Amino acid sequence: MTKTHHEICLAATVSGATPPTREHFQLIEAPMPTVGAGQVLVRNRWMTVSAAMRTLMGDSPVPMPMYTVGNVLHGPAIGEVVDSDDPAHPIGTWVRHRFGWREFAVVAQPEQISPATGAEDAAVWLGQGLTAYVGLRVAADVRPGDTVLVTGAAGAVGASAGQIARLLGAAHVVGTSGKPDLLPSLGYDVAVARSDPERLRAAAPDGFDVVFDTVGGSLLAHALELTRPGARVALCGALAHQLAGEPATVPIDVMTLIGRRVTVRGFTASDHDTARDQWTRHCAQWREAGRLRFPHVSIDGLADAPRALIDLIAGRHHGTVLVGLP
Structure with missing residues (x-):
């Protein structure tokens, strides 16, 4: 039997100022992705939704990768590498990437992936x-x-x-x-x-x-x-x-x-790799000293990711909105 996993696609663009509804999203069952040369397969454990995603669903182009009807949405996620042809990211390591909105993701380019710690730090890695x-x-x-x-x-x-x-x-x-x-x-x-x-x-x-x-x-x-x-x-x-x-x-x-x-x-x-390194160092110091926290809301299940985004846009959440993919 062919292994499958779940993904969420854009079912229809959102016009004008109309807020998205469940009808703009489609949960599908798709064949399990497999790794090629230099690639890794990540079991996504957490993803995040943001208000900017509403813009990517629209019919007015912006200088960002837009969502397209029939294709899987994308966004920040963290997860565990479960198959790898990349020595830099062996099986069992945790990584951050931009292929959320799916249970499993193949990451092909080195610049598309970065190290992360485990699920307990999801709000840090996926926060802003x-x-x-x-x-x-x-x-x-x-x-x-x-x-x-x-x-x-x-x-x-x-x-x-x-x-x-x-x-x-x-x-x-x-x-x-x-x-x-x-x-x-x-x-x-x-x-x-x-x-x-x-x-x-x-x-x-x-x-x-x-x-x-x-x-x-x-x-x-x-x-x-x-x-x-x-x-x-x-x-x-x-x-x-x-x-x-x-x-x-x-x-x-x-x-x-x-x-x-x-x-x-x-x-x-x-655009600021040097600042990224500074942030990583300062963030660790400030968190250890108890001077910085990351308010967040947690939603369980990929199927509820659309509702999480809809509620965020409607102003029902604050801080980082996380979606757990158990």
């Missing part, structure tokens, strides 16, 4: 701490005494960003979220509801030295108005536009930014 670190340490260059704003502060990136900003020396950290009551436990001094951006001025009367933005839209526009001279703005995402199914455009007062010498920088964590 690296993105938060690169944005704050490299793109925004947080300095001791800075006043920092993080938008989307209860999301997978924001849940780490407030803590990391504090660990890098920030004196005052403000976060915006649809769930502001969650933020005091995540390193934020002041929590502002994302529906009330006018409160940002009261949260930081002297303005912001750093803006770490994951949302875009009116929040970013308000934040730019409140930048201090020499401020650094790190652009990480555009959730407001992604969920609305519209272009990520924000009105900017260019002369104000020029006059204040404000730096605006978009970034992706994958």
Whole structure:
């Protein structure tokens, strides 16, 4: 009998601002993949879902690998190597890769795989701490005494960003979220509801030295108005536009930014290998000292991965959303 495993494919693209539903996903039974020369077979144990996946399901192309109808979805996952033709990753080792949404995955390219520890650290390996670190340490260059704003502060990136900003020396950290009551436990001094951006001025009367933005839209526009001279703005995402199914455009007062010498920088964590090594070292030190945690929600079973993503987009989860594949 031919061995099989389960995968989740895109059944239909999501148009405009329409949220995804179960009908956009298809759970299928597929032949068990096998390894070729230099490849490894990974038994996925944990995967994660993120709001950015809604964009990849859409009908408006973005500069990222889009999901296509009839093909398996993809995303970060960790698991155990169960078959290997790669001496660097022998059977029994744990690895991280981007072939989630399936029980077993063949990984062919060395750059597509990296070491990981076991299941107990899933929230660390699949969380967005690296993105938060690169944005704050490299793109925004947080300095001791800075006043920092993080938008989307209860999301997978924001849940780490407030803590990391504090660990890098920030004196005052403000976060915006649809769930502001969650933020005091995540390193934020002041929590502002994302529906009330006018409160940002009261949260930081002297303005912001750093803006770490994951949302875009009116929040970013308000934040730019409140930048201090020499401020650094790190652009990480555009959730407001992604969920609305519209272009990520924000009105900017260019002369104000020029006059204040404000730096605006978009970034992706994958562009900074040196920072990745720094993050690995600092993360271990901060965790050992009990100064950094990774809030997460755990969902069991590949079949419930679509529901996990749907609920995340609807704002029912905060932090990293993990899906266990027992």
